[in-house]
Amino acid sequence: MNAVPLSASKRCPHCGQWSDHQHRPDDRCTHCHELLDPKGPQKAAEMEQAWKWEMPPVMLIDIKPTDGAVLRFFKYIIRGGQLAFASLVAFIIWVVTVLAG
Ligand SMILES: [Zn+2]
Known part of the structure; x- marks a missing residue:
């Protein structure tokens, strides 16, 4: 179950965790702090x-x-x-x- 709306979360390409993002180009993963979009x-x-x-x-x-x-x-x-x-x-x-x- 994923309670977080899909539009507000993105799968981190570095650690594979779902992370919140603000639709900004420099959003960072809340788990590993890498860029969600490199x-x-x-x-x-x-x-x-x-x-x-x-x-x-x-x-x-x-x-x-x-x-x-x-x-x-x-x-x-x-x-x-x-x-x-x-x-x-x-x-x-x-x-x-x-x-x-
Ligand atoms: Zn990550």
């Missing part, structure tokens, strides 16, 4: 890198306070599209990373 911190760093690479601040359209209401409205739509596209790219990179990993 590739976790590396994957998190790669994701961060991908985000920075995919979304340099200059790529985002500049919305000035002096812009008119209509112009700002359209710029928000464009920016929303840019963010959606960046999320999609990041998601694809994530899927590729997971499949390759």
Whole structure:
């Protein structure tokens, strides 16, 4: 019998015990204190890198306070599209990373 919900526990690859985890890349086993996901911190760093690479601040359209209401409205739509596209790219990179990993 395992009373701990599956989503909140993970089997430690080092000692084989079920350990609580907080869905963080650097969660450590409560039994042997090894990383529950040995590739976790590396994957998190790669994701961060991908985000920075995919979304340099200059790529985002500049919305000035002096812009008119209509112009700002359209710029928000464009920016929303840019963010959606960046999320999609990041998601694809994530899927590729997971499949390759
Ligand atoms: Zn362990």
